[in-house]
Amino acid sequence: DADVTQTPRNRITKTGKRIMLECSQTKGHDRMYWYRQDPGLGLRLIYYSFDVKDINKGEISDGYSVSRQAQAKFSLSLESAIPNQTALYFCATSDSGQGGGNGYTFGSGTRLTVV
Amino acid sequence: AQKVTQAQTEISVVEKEDVTLDCVYETRDTTYYLFWYKQPPSGELVFLIRRNSFDEQNEISGRYSWNFQKSTSSFNFTITASQVVDSAVYFCALRGYQAGTALIFGKGTTLSVSS
Numbered sequence: 126d127a128d129v130t131q132t133p134r135n136r137i138t139k140t141g142k143r144i145m146l147e148c149s150q151t152k153g154h155d156r157m158y159w160y161r162q163d164p165g166l167g168l169r170l171i172y173y174s175f176d177v178k179d180i181n182k183g184e185i186s187d188g189y190s191v192s193r194q195a196q197a198k199f200s201l202s203l204e205s206a207i208p209n210q211t212a213l214y215f216c217a218t219s220d221s222g223q224g225g226g227n228g229y230t231f232g233s234g235t236r237l238t239v240v
Numbered sequence: 241a242q243k244v245t246q247a248q249t250e251i252s253v254v255e256k257e258d259v260t261l262d263c264v265y266e267t268r269d270t271t272y273y274l275f276w277y278k279q280p281p282s283g284e285l286v287f288l289i290r291r292n293s294f295d296e297q298n299e300i301s302g303r304y305s306w307n308f309q310k311s312t313s314s315f316n317f318t319i320t321a322s323q324v325v326d327s328a329v330y331f332c333a334l335r336g337y338q339a340g341t342a343l344i345f346g347k348g349t350t351l352s353v354s355s
Contacts, residue, residue: 165348167348170342181342213283229275234283234285
């Protein structure tokens with residue numbers, strides 16, 4: 126099983142619909158992140174959480190919300206999806222060691238299309 | 241504020257050519273961490289290297305080498321004798337030392353290696 130699992134892998138949804146992307150991890154890491162990738166723009170940080178009670182906005186949080194249900198689970202919601210939220214979404218985890226430990230562990234990504 | 245700039249959007253080379261991917265970063269932290277990731281056409285993010293700011297030794301791993309120069313705030317990545325399998329998007333990323341920071345990515349460089 127993958128260390129960081131994202132579901133679904135692919136999703137097509139209609140404008141205005143609410144959608145949730147889920148992320149679970151078996152790394153035992155306390156820090157979790159959601160990134161969005163658009164062609165030519167790299168990965169941009171949406172939200173991040175350093176523990177269950179800690180939620181922080183990233184660079185592009187507008188239109189998104191998150192929930193850290195447990196140390197191992199971090200979900201991203203689009204309350205009312207719009208076409209420019211079509212992108213590849215990555216969940217990542219890291220430990221709390223200074224420097225990010227051995228780096229970040231990324232999920233395989235969720236490709237979301239809003240029509 | 242932290243920033244990572246990858247000025248090369250796309251690079252095309254022929255197999256066996258050497259190629260260097262540039263990365264310039266900005267940070268006010270005196271201690272920080274730099275990363276390179278590879279994203280092959282399949283879409284997953286593959287961790288390549290992490291470098292601490294206090295370690296300016298260059299690193300070589302097979303055909304890959306990294307040149308870290310604090311004086312110019314650069315962390316360049318060279319592939320020697322490129323191969324078709326090196327075709328991918330390559331991301332440089334930065335994380336500050338202080339608690340509360342997350343990994344910030346450059347926009348990526350798309351490398352195409354033709355046979």
